[in-house]
Amino acid sequence: GAVVSQHPSWVICKSGTSVKIECRSLDFQATTMFWYRQFPKQSLMLMATSNEGSKATYEQGVEKDKFLINHASLTLSTLTVTSAHPEDSSFYICSLSTSYNEQFFGPGTRLTVL
Amino acid sequence: QQQVKQSPQSLIVQKGGISIINCAYENTAFDYFPWYQQFPGKGPALLIAIRPDVSEKKEGRFTISFNKSAKQFSLHIMDSQPGDSATYFCAATGTYKYIFGTGTRLKVLA
Numbered sequence: 001g002a003v004v005s006q007h008p009s010w011v012i013c014k015s016g017t018s019v020k021i022e023c024r025s026l027d028f029q030a031t032t033m034f035w036y037r038q039f040p041k042q043s044l045m046l047m048a049t050s051n052e053g054s055k056a057t058y059e060q061g062v063e064k065d066k067f068l069i070n071h072a073s074l075t076l077s078t079l080t081v082t083s084a085h086p087e088d089s090s091f092y093i094c095s096l097s098t099s100y101n102e103q104f105f106g107p108g109t110r111l112t113v114l
Numbered sequence: 115q116q117q118v119k120q121s122p123q124s125l126i127v128q129k130g131g132i133s134i135i136n137c138a139y140e141n142t143a144f145d146y147f148p149w150y151q152q153f154p155g156k157g158p159a160l161l162i163a164i165r166p167d168v169s170e171k172k173e174g175r176f177t178i179s180f181n182k183s184a185k186q187f188s189l190h191i192m193d194s195q196p197g198d199s200a201t202y203f204c205a206a207t208g209t210y211k212y213i214f215g216t217g218t219r220l221k222v223l224a
Contacts, residue, residue, distance in 0.1 A: 042217070103148070
């Protein structure tokens with residue numbers, strides 16, 4: 001399967017600051033990538049679909065101005081959490097989709113907002 | 115109609131036993147059903163997946179059973195090992211967007 005990396009693996013920031021999370025496809029050219037959020041002991045919640053070269057598609061209830069997504073190349077998508085608050089603390093996971101509808105996930109980024 | 119219902123929420127199995135996790139869906143347009151294994155603090159890893167043209171798929175100790183008429187599919191882990199202790203998610207999709215189950219926390223006792 002495809003290999004996906006995320007950076008950083010964990011980040012702690014102060015309330016009001018912005019945090020950027022990178023998602024890289026190491027061996028696959030991904031036209032479509034996804035961003036999920038996962039709270040402790042809960043399932044994955046899709047936040048947005050990131051398409052290379054175009055604007056991301058956000059799920060209902062996800063603030064597009066708060067969670068900025070950029071998919072500038074076939075191997076890199078970034079998620080920026082702007083003006084982060086403690087309630088944004090979560091586990092953020094990206095994935096990419098292959099032509100067979102398979103999704104391969106990154107290792108996740110733990111965000112803690114103080 | 116977009117939900118995927120997963121059960122049980124948690125499962126404790128003795129080493130060497132069979133772990134069975136069930137999922138049910140409603141949308142008949144779904145045509146791809148993967149299972150993911152997730153360890154604490156890690157991203158989900160694709161374990162095994164099935165399409166509705168087959169009723170069973172086996173990969174090593176992991177088997178998916180698929181019942182199209184009942185709109186149900188299940189994961190069987192044979193000879194369960196302590197290293198299998200993790201959270202398992204089923205999913206379903208008909209396009210590119212996955213609908214995930216709520217997860218099953220499996221603990222295999224040594």
